[in-house]
Amino acid sequence: MENNEINDEANLNNRGKIIPVNIEEQMKTFYIDYSMSVIVGRALPDVRDGFKPVHRRVLFGMMELANYSNRPYKKSARIVGEVMGKYHPHGDSSIYFTMVRMAQEWAMRYTLIDGQGNFGSQDGDMPAAMRYTEVRMQKFAEAMIEDIDKDTVDYQLNFDDSLKEPTVLPTRVPQLLVNGSSGIAVGMATNMMPHNLSEVIDGCIAYIDNNDIELEELIKYIKAPDFPTGGVIYGYEGVKQALLTGRGRVVLRGKTTIETDARGKEKIVITEIPYQVNRDQLTQKIGDLINDKVIDGISDVNNESNNKEGTRIVVELRKDAVAQVVVNQLFKHSELQTSFGINNVALVKGRPKILNIKELISEFIEFRHEVVVRRTKFELKKAEERAHILEGYIIALDNLDAVIQLIRESATPTIAHEGLMSNFGMSEIQSKAVLELRLQRLTGMEIDKIREEHAEIMKLIERLKEILANEGLRFQIIKDELAEVKAKFGDERKSEIVYADDEINMLDLIEEEDVVVTISHLGYIKRTSARDYRQQRRGGRGAKGSSTRQEDFIEHLFVASTHHTLMIFTEKGRCFWLKVYQIPEGDRTSKGRALQNMIQIAPDDKVRAIIDVKNFEDEEYVNNHYILLCTKQGIINKSKLKDFSRPRQTGINAIEIREGDQLIAARMTDGNCEIMMAVKSGRAIRFPENKVRATGRGGIGVYGIEVDEKNDEVVGMITVNTEDKTRTVLVVSEKGYGKRTFLDDPETGEANYRITNRGGKGVRTIKITDKTGGLVGLLDVTEQEDLMITCESGITIRMAVKAISEQSRATQGVRLIKVDEGDSIAAITKLDEQEEEEIEEAVVVAEDGTLTTETVVPAPEGLEDADEATDQIEDEDDAEDTEEKTEE
Known part of the structure; x- marks a missing residue:
């Protein structure tokens, strides 16, 4: 009983101190406090410094x-x-x-x-x-x-x-954008991708110049994330959504190349892997896919990476495997392709917020503006304080004798301090500074320095006040500081952007220009701006066109727009599609990229013809155009362009090739052209296109020209519009001889190449001798175009078509390019003429591999003018012709 009485008494005493609460409400409050602590103090970055x-x-x-x-x-x-x-x-x-x-x-x-x-x-x-x-x-x-x-x-x-x-x-650096951030808070998370510093700073400067800049315009500066491990960003729509809204998805692929060893065995080499992927785990995963028979065609995989040379994961292939097919399987089944969900959540004034690219830049610029204002105020305060002290020094220097006398007569420092303030109007700070002034500052030189420092500090104060009063000046300072950061730390992108096939708007991001596309004998492809090839005089040595291996040479060379699509035909009659902008860009001497890395060509197949198509989406265009295919044995096949208007990654059968035959040429027509085919022995045939009926894609075709000699073969096919009387037929031989001939004589109207039925033998188009070598190709050209010739050694020359003589079809022509012993012409193509001055020197490759310059048309002794040298070459050709006729 006594204990109960004590407890009751205690309860009465504590009444009013114990507050009853609802446990549910209390838990809510505690959890919210905890979650905000995690959000603000641990998991989410600040939008200002990232x-x-x-x-x-x-x-x-x-x-x-x-x-x-x-x-x-x-x-x-x-x-x-x-x-x-x-x-x-x-x-x-x-x-x-x-x-x-x-x-x-x-x-x-x-x-x-x-x-x-x-x-x-x-x-x-x-x-x-x-x-x-x-x-x-x-x-x-x-x-x-x-x-x-x-x-x-x-x-x-x-x-x-x-x-x-x-x-x-x-920070002077937009750290949150350039390095990104990731974190899991309570009830929310952030996953921000890194970007390229140079691009981000360009975007910041564009925003400063125009605060109302549209998001679509801003993403032209900041194109996509840029990962430290490089890789290939595949597809742009998810990236674009992230930039525009703050939420999106980026698909990232590793970068691969296909190498061939001395035995002809292929291997896939992974040189860059996706962001946050473990190399050993990726190698192990590929091994598991091989063991589980998920991927076929791989014999072995090894991680040969090291800190010095970087990433190198080698995937050995079996001989029957198609490299690009295996690469696509690796993308599908392994971490060689990964995806990241972008979620741009950051703290803005202490509160989490989803931000798009413009909002991220806006918050950073606003913060930088605040920093510049606070820094300027601080520097102004310090400058004014220093100016105040210097003004005290100047007062003392102007009254130096009186100040010294006052200090000597003062009994204590306090009296001297008060005397300076009362007698010379100094402030307390100035008086104290004068008393602490060292005697050495009273020399003539030091006195001048004090006055100079005061003048400089007054200019600084004026400048700082101007900055505080002028907002435009403050933003200019921010721009200058950003440009300085870019100059110090800016670099090139590491991650390549590859657009998916179904993304049409990507063309808005690609500058439309004409480029020269080259494909080598061993299958290396690249594109180069047509401006990089200079026009030279006929008879020149040419310039180095590509750095190929000794056994390699340029086999296909043509001009296309970066917005167009290439239809690529192989000698086995397969057709593949490739966007021109997807072709890797290189300079004139670079090797390019293996075509097998880009399309799924079989190891025993080879590219033989390319057609440039402007737009597959135009129904009228694809219904009114045809594809003509020509084989080495003289077969010609005609199909509608519409039959090829649905690209497939694995390619399609364009023509059925019989055993022992090969596809050699492809042309696109409007159905109303004339066809010319030529053979190596120097014969050519001309017949109307309507003589060839459209058999459809995948058919065999019909005979276009008779090929009756064992060593003879078709070397080319052209389609000509007879209404255009300015065009001539240009033929070129293996050893650099060529000429132009009108289809019909412009004066008499008589046909130089008579129109016949298809399947005939044709007529002579060039005189073939040991000096000229066999025919290598024919083109239809005008005088407003240029001719580009590429030799097997890699030497390339560009010349004006109008500089090539017009001759009758039975002649051997004139020398177009000097071909060295053992060399021969590999490819010819035509380009639009460029308004350039003729250049009398060209870059050539010496025997030791070094680059030198020499006169394009070497002038014999006594002939200083290049035109005279050209005439001399033509005279030598005429003399050789006379000698041959005499021997006959």
């Missing part, structure tokens, strides 16, 4: 230890202890692994920490313990803490209120 608190504290701790890029390395454990003990009261491993990631080149697009020691690898190797590794700041990180001592950012108390730390860093 950092979470732990990253910010690591850099601030390194700054306080003076661990700069030009100072010695410090042990990682020292930095971890500094950060953990002063600012980040969490486990040491969380701080150390943050530092490690900031130093990994494959994890950060622009690393912030310079690490020395074992910091792990892309193969999943763990970093060494913090007692073994050393770190210091990168110069890139120093750009993020610059001006932090100029009152540019706010500070807050640390966890025990003993120190202060910055709430944000005054």
Whole structure:
């Protein structure tokens, strides 16, 4: 009973101190407080400097230890202890692994920490313990803490209120965009991709110039994410949605090449892998796919990567495997292709928000403007304080004798201090500064320096006040500082952008221009701007057109627009499609990329003809045009273009090729042309197109010309419009001889090449001798075009068609290019004439492989003019012809 009475008495005394609460409401409150703590204090980055608190504290701790890029390395454990003990009261491993990631080149697009020691690898190797590794700041990180001592950012108390730390860093770099961020909070997450610094800064400057810039215009500057491990971004729609809305999806592929060893065996070499993919795990996954028979055609896979040469995963193929098919299977079944969900969530004024690319830039620029204003105010305050002291010095110097006498007569410093203030009108600060002035400052030279410093400080004050009063000037400063950052740290994109076939709007991002497309004998393709090929005089040596292997040479060369589609025909009668802009761009001497990396050509097949198609979407266009295919044995096949208007990645059968035959040429017509076919022995046939009926895609076709000799074969086919009387037939022989001939004589109207039925033998089109070699090709040309000739050695020459003589069809022609012993012409093509001055020197390749220049038309002794030299060559040709006739 006594205990119950005591408890009742205690309850009566505590009544009013115990507050009854609803447990459900209390849990809600606690959970919201916890979630906001995680969101703000751990998982989401600040939109201004792009950092979470732990990253910010690591850099601030390194700054306080003076661990700069030009100072010695410090042990990682020292930095971890500094950060953990002063600012980040969490486990040491969380701080150390943050530092490690900031130093990994494959994890950060622009690393912030310079690490020395074992910091792990892309193969999943763990970093060494913090007692073994050393770190210091990168110069890139120093750009993020610059001006932090100029009152540019706010500070807050640390966890025990003993120190202060910055709430944000005054970064000059748009860190959140260039390095991205990822984190999982409570009820939300962020996953922001890294971007290229140069592109981001260009976008920031474009936004400063026009705050109302449209998002569609802005993404022309910031095209897509740019990953530290490179790779290929496949498809653009998901990327575009992320840039426009803040949410999207990016598909990333590894970069592959196909190599062939001396035995002709192919292997796929993976040189770049998708972001955040483990190389060892990828290799293991490919091995599992082989063992489980998911992918067929692979004999072995090895990870040959190292820190010096980078990523190299080699996939050995069986002889019967098609390399591009295997690559596509790897994309489908392994992490060689991955996708990332983009979710641009960041803290804006302490609250999480989804941001598109313009909003991210806007928030950063607004923050930079605030930093510039605060920095300018700080510098103005310091400048005014210094000017005030210098004005006190000047007052003292102007009254030097009186000041010295006053100080000597004063019994104490306090009396002197008050005397300077009362007698010379100095402030308390000025009076104190004058009393502390060293005697050496009273020399004549030092007095002049004081006056000069005052003049300079007054100019600085005027400049700083102007900055504070002029918003345009402040934004110009931001632009200048961004341009400086770009100049210091900007680089080229690492991730290539490849647009998916169903994305039509991508053409808006591709500049339309004419390019020269070349395909070598061994199947290397590239595109080069047509402006890179100079026009030269007939008879010249030419210029180096491509760096090919000794046994390789340029076999196909033509001009196309970057917005067009190429139809690629192989000697076995298959047809493939390739967008011109997808062809890798290279300079005139680069080798290019293996065509097997781009289309699924069988190892024993070869490209023989290419047609440039403007637009497959135009129904009227595809219904009124035809594809003509010609084989080596003289077969010709005609099909509607519409039959080829649905591209397939694996290709289609265009014509049935009989055993021993090959496809050699393809042309597109409007159905009303005349066809000319020529054979190696120098004969050509001309017949109307309507003599060939359309048999449809995949058929055999009909005979176009008779090929009756064992060593003879068809070398080319052209289609001509008879209404165009300006066109001539250009023929070129193996050893560099050629000429032009009108189809019909322009004066008499008589046919030089008579019209016959298809299937005949034809007539002579060029006189074939040992000096000329066999016929290699024919073209229909006008005088407004240029001719480009490529030799098997790689030498290329471009000349005006109008410089080539018009002759009758039975002559051998004139020398167009000097062909070295053992060399021969591999390909000819026509280009639109460019308004260029004729160049009398050309780049040639010496025997030792070096590049030299020499006169295009070597002038014999006594002939200084290049035109005279050309005439001399023609005279030599005439003399040789006379000699041959005499021998006959």
